[in-house]
Amino acid sequence: MTGANERYDLIVVGAGINGSGIARDAALRGLRPLLLDKGDIGGGTTSWSTRLIHGGLRYLEHAEVGLVRESLRERERLLRIASHLVEPLPLLLPIYAGDRRGPVLIRAGMIAYDALSFDKSLPHHRMLGRDETLQRVPGLNPLGLRGAALYFDGQITYPERLAVENAIDARDNGAEVRLYTEVEELLVAGGKVVGVSGRDLLADEPFEARAPLVVNVAGAWVDAVLRGVGTPTPLMGGTKGSHLVVGPFPGAPPTALYLEAKRDGRPFFVIPWNGQYLIGTTDERYGGDLDLIVASDDEIDYLLAETNRVVPTARLARPDVLWTYAGVRPLPHQPAGATGAITRRHVIHDHAGHGGPAGLVSIVGGKLTTYRELAEQTVDAAGRLLARALPRSTTGNEPLPGASGDGTFPVTGALELRSTDHLRRVYGSAAGAVVARAVSPGLPRPFDPVSGAIGAEIPYAFEREGARTLADALLRRTMVGLGPEVGIGADLAAAEVARQTLGWSEERAEREIRAYREFVSRYRPRSLGDALSPDSAADHVTMAVLKPR
Ligand SMILES: Cc1cc2nc3c(=O)[nH]c(=O)nc-3n(C[C@H](O)[C@H](O)[C@H](O)COP(=O)(O)OP(=O)(O)OC[C@H]3O[C@@H](n4cnc5c(N)ncnc54)[C@H](O)[C@@H]3O)c2cc1C
Structure with missing residues (x-):
C-alpha cells in the first residue's frame, strides 16, 4: 500500500484543467494538496475541446449574461498569465439569407459581447458588407451571403499544456501529484469523508490517502467517483462533442469561421489550428463508455457536409480527414430539453449541504476558459470548510511558468x-x-x-x-x-x-x-x-x- 501515511489538507480527484488549477491555487495559498488522476494530467475532457478561450457568444441567447462576463474577464487574464499558450483569434461569422440568426440579432449580440468585455485588450467587433466578407474569405459560398461580423476571442492550441503547467507548478509549490492512480472508493467515518482508496495502476498495488477534505473534480466521471456515498440523482449529464482535423483545403479560410449548421441550426467552427483545420463540434446526449469516446460516422459526415456547404470548393470527403477526436462535456444533469441550452456555468457542490457526508465537495460543469476562477472559488470554499484563514488567491496575476519573464x-x-x-x-x-x-x-x-x-x-x-x-x-x-x-x-x-x-x-x-x-x-x-x-x-x-x- 502506498500513500497512506502522508498528511494532506485536501485530496483533489482528477488532474484535468480544473483539478490542476485547484491544486495550484491551493498550493500557492499554503495548503498541501494531493492531486490524483487515474490517467495523465489533462488526458480527459481537457484534451477534447474546441480549444477556444471564449466568452461564449452563444450563451447570450440563453441570457447567461453573468457567465459571459465572467468568461470574458477570464479570457483577458489568460491572455496575460498564459501568454505563450493563449493567443487572440479573429473569427468571422457569415450571415446568410434564411439563417435563424439574422443581421439585427447578430449585431445586437456583438454589441452586448463588446459591452461585457469593456476592459479587454482585444479589438471590438466590426460588421462587414458582402464584398468585404468575400475579400477576407474568398472561399465562402456567395449564394445568399449578406455580410458578416468580425470579432475576436482567444485560442489555446494546447489546453493539455495549460493543465500540465498548472499541475507541475502546484507540485513545485508543495502539492503532491500522483498519476495513474484511480480512486475506487471514498473513505467515510462518522458521516464524514476522510480520504480515498483505490489502485496505483502502473505499480498495480492498492493505494490509500487521507485528508479532511476531498474535492471530486473528475469531470464527466464525477458520479462514478461518488459511487458508494449515494447521491439521490446524478450530478452530471454530459453531452458528446466531436471534432475533425483536416489539412489546408481549397477555399480554406485564413481566419476562423463561426457557422450555423443548415441541418439543425447549431453553431460550429472551422478554425485554423496547429497547421491544420479543426472542425467542430457536435452536441449529443451520451450514455456510453466515458473512457472510449469516438467520433461516429454520422458526426463526421455532418461536419463535412456543413463545411462543404459554406466553402463549396472544399469538397471534403472522409479520406480527407486526418484524424478526429471526441469527448463528453461535464455538464449538470438535465435529462430533457435542447442540449445547447444546458448551462455551461459551474457549481461547487458541498455534499453536506445536500444531505450527504461532510468533507466532500464535487465540481459540476465548467469550461477551460473559466478554470482559474473555478479553482479560486473552490479553494475559497475549501478554506471555509477546513476553518483555515487562507490568503487571497494570487493566480489572477501570477503567470504560469512558461509565461514568466519576457x-x-x-x-x-x-x-x-x-x-x-x-x-x-x-x-x-x-x-x-x-x-x-x-x-x-x-x-x-x-x-x-x-x-x-x-x-x-x-x-x-x-x-x-x-x-x-x-x-x-x-x-x-x-x-x-x-x-x-x-x-x-x-x-x-x-x-x-x-x-x-x-x-x-x-x-x-x-x-x-x-x-x-x-x-x-x-x-x-x-x-x-x-x-x-x-x-x-x-x-x-x-x-x-x-x-x-
Ligand atoms: C466537445 C467539447 C468542446 C469544448 N470546447 C470548449 C472550448 O472551446 N472552450 C472552453 O472553455 N471549454 C470547452 N469545453 C469544455 C472543457 O473542455 C471542459 O469543461 C474542461 O476541460 C473540463 O475539465 P475538467 O478538469 O473538469 O475535466 P477533465 O479534463 O475530464 O478531468 C477529469 C479528470 O478526472 C480523472 N478521473 C476520472 N475518474 C477518476 C478516478 N476514479 N480517479 C482518479 N481520477 C479520475 C480523469 O482521468 C480526468 O483526467 C469543451 C468540451 C467538449 C467536450
Whole structure:
C-alpha cells in the first residue's frame, strides 16, 4: 500500500484543467494538496475541446449574461498569465439569407459581447458588407451571403499544456501529484469523508490517502467517483462533442469561421489550428463508455457536409480527414430539453449541504476558459470548510511558468528554426530549460520532422514534467501527437530517444509504442490506415492493432 501515511489538507480527484488549477491555487495559498488522476494530467475532457478561450457568444441567447462576463474577464487574464499558450483569434461569422440568426440579432449580440468585455485588450467587433466578407474569405459560398461580423476571442492550441503547467507548478509549490492512480472508493467515518482508496495502476498495488477534505473534480466521471456515498440523482449529464482535423483545403479560410449548421441550426467552427483545420463540434446526449469516446460516422459526415456547404470548393470527403477526436462535456444533469441550452456555468457542490457526508465537495460543469476562477472559488470554499484563514488567491496575476519573464530563451546554433518556433509555442520561456538538456549530440536534433520537436524534450517530459508513458510525452508534453500523422512515426523515434536517455529496454520501447498506437486508433487517424472506411467507429477501435506505416 502506498500513500497512506502522508498528511494532506485536501485530496483533489482528477488532474484535468480544473483539478490542476485547484491544486495550484491551493498550493500557492499554503495548503498541501494531493492531486490524483487515474490517467495523465489533462488526458480527459481537457484534451477534447474546441480549444477556444471564449466568452461564449452563444450563451447570450440563453441570457447567461453573468457567465459571459465572467468568461470574458477570464479570457483577458489568460491572455496575460498564459501568454505563450493563449493567443487572440479573429473569427468571422457569415450571415446568410434564411439563417435563424439574422443581421439585427447578430449585431445586437456583438454589441452586448463588446459591452461585457469593456476592459479587454482585444479589438471590438466590426460588421462587414458582402464584398468585404468575400475579400477576407474568398472561399465562402456567395449564394445568399449578406455580410458578416468580425470579432475576436482567444485560442489555446494546447489546453493539455495549460493543465500540465498548472499541475507541475502546484507540485513545485508543495502539492503532491500522483498519476495513474484511480480512486475506487471514498473513505467515510462518522458521516464524514476522510480520504480515498483505490489502485496505483502502473505499480498495480492498492493505494490509500487521507485528508479532511476531498474535492471530486473528475469531470464527466464525477458520479462514478461518488459511487458508494449515494447521491439521490446524478450530478452530471454530459453531452458528446466531436471534432475533425483536416489539412489546408481549397477555399480554406485564413481566419476562423463561426457557422450555423443548415441541418439543425447549431453553431460550429472551422478554425485554423496547429497547421491544420479543426472542425467542430457536435452536441449529443451520451450514455456510453466515458473512457472510449469516438467520433461516429454520422458526426463526421455532418461536419463535412456543413463545411462543404459554406466553402463549396472544399469538397471534403472522409479520406480527407486526418484524424478526429471526441469527448463528453461535464455538464449538470438535465435529462430533457435542447442540449445547447444546458448551462455551461459551474457549481461547487458541498455534499453536506445536500444531505450527504461532510468533507466532500464535487465540481459540476465548467469550461477551460473559466478554470482559474473555478479553482479560486473552490479553494475559497475549501478554506471555509477546513476553518483555515487562507490568503487571497494570487493566480489572477501570477503567470504560469512558461509565461514568466519576457518570453525569450537562450538558443544554441545547433537548433533548427522550426525547432525554436516549436519550443516557444509549447514551453514559452521554459523552453530554455529544455534546450539546456540538449547536451549530448542527438538531443538538439528533431525527432519529429513535422513539428521540429527535439530529442531533449523526451527526458524533459519524464524527468521534469511528470510523464509516465510515451503517450503522455507525445500527446500532453511535446504535443507531437497532435500533428497530421498523430505522432505515428515520431513515436518510434521518441522511444529510441527514451532508450538512449532514460534507459528503456527494447521490450519497454515496443510495449510503449504498441500502447500508444492502440490509444490513438480511437482518433480514427488516416496515418493508421483505413480508419474512415464505412466500418463503424466502434469496430475500428476494437480492431486497433499495431499497423506498419
Ligand atoms: C466537445 C467539447 C468542446 C469544448 N470546447 C470548449 C472550448 O472551446 N472552450 C472552453 O472553455 N471549454 C470547452 N469545453 C469544455 C472543457 O473542455 C471542459 O469543461 C474542461 O476541460 C473540463 O475539465 P475538467 O478538469 O473538469 O475535466 P477533465 O479534463 O475530464 O478531468 C477529469 C479528470 O478526472 C480523472 N478521473 C476520472 N475518474 C477518476 C478516478 N476514479 N480517479 C482518479 N481520477 C479520475 C480523469 O482521468 C480526468 O483526467 C469543451 C468540451 C467538449 C467536450
